[in-house]
Amino acid sequence: MTGKVAVVTGAASGIGASVAGRLADEGWLVAGLDRNPSAGALSLAVDVADAPAVAEAMRRAEDELGPVEALVTCAGHYETTPFADITPEAWHRMLRVHLGGLMGAARAVLPGMLARGHGDIVAISSELAIGGGAGAHYAAAKGAIIGLVRSLAAEAAPRGVRVNAVAPGPTDTPLLAADSPWRAPDYLATLPTRRLARPGEIAATVSFLLTEGTFVVGEVLSPNSGAVI
Known part of the structure; x- marks a missing residue:
């Protein structure tokens, strides 16, 4: 992957920072989009x-870096407000x-990817989009991401x-x-793994989709410590 360009939104912290770091270690030129400064080849506020x-x-x-070969949308906002x-x-x-963050980023990079005949988009959703849970507006927004991903995959593949x-x-x-x-x-005891997922594990899942998982299209991989089986 050396020299290929990846854009990661939400790259300043959490899962986004882990994804950006993992891709940089694998040789990608990473542009981070975040309201805060991020590491990588290019940080854009x-x-x-x-x-x-x-x-x-x-x-x-x-x-500044070249054609975007991969887009990973990690930027997020979380609340558990009662409905x-x-x-x-x-x-x-x-x-x-x-x-909106997925739509805006995808619309910006997709024309170039389609013109070149290759590219990858990976959107970070949530297991709450699958199983539901506290924060209905968060679960609904993450569920909408899955609908957009599957529709866009059918169109672009x-x-x-x-x-x-993911x-x-x-x-x-x-x-x-x-x-x-x-x-x-009490919650952790309900998980088969008895622990939270780690950001590096999510980054590894993203890396798989961008490298080895070239046969995966329109899918939702859910590394969730067994929260939803």
Whole structure:
């Protein structure tokens, strides 16, 4: 993969930082899109909910590094608000970050990938999109990602572009507060692995899809510590 360009959104922390680091170690030139500075070949400050800003960031990445061969959308926003307390503003913000963040980034890179006849898009969803759980607006936004991934995969695969999703379970990142119910011993005891997933394990799943898993199209891989079986 040496010299190929990958864009990772949400690259400053958590799963995104782990994915960006893993790809850089494997020889990718990584452009990180995040509101905060990120490591890698290029750090671009952008809110993924702002589609025009994302498109401009993608143009900069291609101008400075070269054609984008892989896009991994990790940028996220998490809340466990009870359904009755979710405000319209919170609902729309969740959708703009997750579903809008994928849409804006994919629309920016997909034309070039299709023109070249190859490329990969991997979107980070969540096991809550599969099994449901606290934070209905979060689960709904992550579920919408899966619908978009499968639809886009069917459209793009015949032209050489693969689109897939990774739906992690609760993962040991700063996104989960110290008092998060997902860290509680009672919850961890329900998992077959008895522990949270690690960011490096999610990054390894993404790496597989971009390298060895070239036969995987329109799928959702869910490394979730057995939370959903």
